[in-house]
Amino acid sequence: MGRKRKGRDISGWVLVDKPAGLTSTAVVNKLRWAFEAQKAGHAGTLDPDATGMLPVALGEATKTIAYLGDALKGYDFTVRWGAATTTDDAAGEVIATSDLRPTDDQIRAALPAFLGDIRQVPPQFSAVKVDGERAYDLAREGERLELQARDLYVDALELTGRPDADHATLHFTCGSGGYVRSIARDLGQALGCLGHVVSLRRTWVGPFDIEAAVTMDRIEALARTPEIDALLHPVSLGLSDLPELTATEAGAVRLRNGNPGQVLPGPVEYGDLAWASLGGVPVAVGRFRAGELHPERVFHL
Template sequence: MGRKRKGRAISGWLVVDKPAGITSTSVVNKVRWAFGAQKAGHAGTLDPAATGVLAVALGEATKTVPYITDALKCYRFMVRLGQATNTDDAEGTVIATSDARPDDAAIEAALAPLRGDILQVPPQFSAVKVEGERAYDIARAGEEMDLAARPLFVESLVLVGRPDPDHAELEMVCGKGGYVRSIARDLGTALGCHGHVLWLRRTWSGPFTAEEGISVEEIERLAQQPELDAHLRPLEMGLADLPQLVATPEGAARLRNGNPGMVLTGAEYGEEAWASENGRAVAVGTYKAGELHPSRVFVA
C-alpha cells in the first residue's frame, strides 16, 4: 500500500499575480504551504524577472494542468532596441550594441514574419535540455550551443507603444512553448539593431487573468486561514477548452471506476471531452458512440 500524502486534500486553481524576483517553483511551494495542500503544480513557467499570471493547481486540479499549459497566453513586454545581451533580457551582460533605431513602420514590417506558425530558437539561457543538461547550466559555464528551432504558434504580435526611439512595447498572444526573449532577440536581428526584453508581464493564460490574481504578500497574510480558500477557482476551469458532456448517474459511477460511461450529450466521435455530474468534473477522456472512455478520473 502506498504511503498516504501529508496535508489537506484540497483541489482547485489559484491565480497568482507573480512579482519579479521570484521563481515559479518558489511560488508553487509557497501556495502549497499556505493551503497545507497535499499536491500542487503550475501551468507554464515564468522567468524570475517576469510578472503576471501564474496559475497554480492544487490536488485534483493538477490533472488539468496540461490543458492550461496548451492554451493560448498573452504577454505584454518592452523591447530595448540597440543592445543584445547574453540572456536576451535585462538580467544579462550586453554583448553587442548598435546606433541604428528603426521607425514604427520598420518595426511593423519586421513583426509580420514572427506571426503564425513559426520556428523559434530558444535563448541560450533556457531550461531546454541538451544531452541531458539544462541549456542555462551550459551557458553559465561559458559554452555556446546550437539549439534546435522549435515550432510555435503566434496568434498575434502587435506594436502597442513607442515611449522613445530606444524602446518598443509589444503584445503577443501565442501557444505553448513560446519564448518572449527569443521574439525580442529575433526582432532586433531582423531590424539590424539588436534587442532584448526589458520587462515582461503575462496578462492572461487560458481562462485566467492577471486582474483576478492574488499577490504573494496576500497569500502569506492569509496562509493557513479559511479566508484563503475563497480565492480558489474550481478545477473545472482547467477544462474550459474541452467539450463538457453530462454523464448519467450510472455513467458517472462507471467513469469513477475507470470504465467507459454513458453521457447524455455528445461530441465529435474520437474528440477529447470531459464528463460532469451536477456540474462537477468526473473524468476526461475520448467520446465514442454515446460513452466517454476515460483517460483521467477525478477523485471526489
C-alpha cells in the same frame, strides 16, 4: 501500502499575479505551504524577472494541466533597442551594441514575419534540455550552445507603444513553448539594431485572466487560515477549452472506477476529447465513443 501524503486534500486553481524575482517553482512551493495542500503544480513557467499570470493547480486540478498545453498565452513586454545580451533580457551581459534605432513604421513592417507558424530558437539561458541537462546550467558554465529551432504558433504581435527611441512596447500572443526573449532578440536582429527584453508581463493563459489574479502578499496574509480557501477557483476552470458532457448517475460510478461510462448527448462527435460532469463537478476526461466517455483522467472530488 503507500505512504499517505502530508497536507490537506484540497483541489482547485489559484490565479497568482507573480512578482518579479521569484521562480515559478518557488511560487508553487509557497502556495503548497500556504494552503497546506498535498499536491501542487503550475501551468506555464514564467521567467524569474517576469511578472503576471501564473495559474497554480492544487490537488485534483493538477490533472487538468495537461489539457492546457495548447492554450494561447498573452504577454505585454518592452524591448530595449541597441544591445544584445547573453540572456536576451536585462539580466544578462551585453555582448553587442548598435547605434541604429528603428522607426515605428520599420517595427510594424517587421512584425508580420513573426506571425503564424514560425520556427524559434530558444534563448541560451532557458529550460530546454541538451543531452539531459538544462540549457541554462550549461550556459552558466560558459558553454555556447547550438540550440535547435522549434515550432511555434504566434497568433498576434503588435506594437503598442514607443516610450522613446530606445524602447518599444509590444503585445504578443502565442501557443505553447514560446519565448518572448527570443522574439525581442530576433526582432532586433531583423531590424539591424539588436534588442533585448527589459520588462515582461503575462496577462492571460487560456481561460485564466490577470484581472482575477491575487498577489503573493495577499496569499501570505491569508496563509494557513480558513479564509484562504476563498481564493480557490473550481477544478473545471482548467477544462474550459474542452466540451462538457453530463454523465448519468450510473455512468459517473463507472467513470470514477476508470471504466467507460454513459453520458448524455452533447456537442461532440465520435472520438472527440471531452470531460464529463455530474452536478457540475468534473468526473473524468476522455474520448467520446457511442454514447460513452472512455476515461484517460479520473477525478476524485
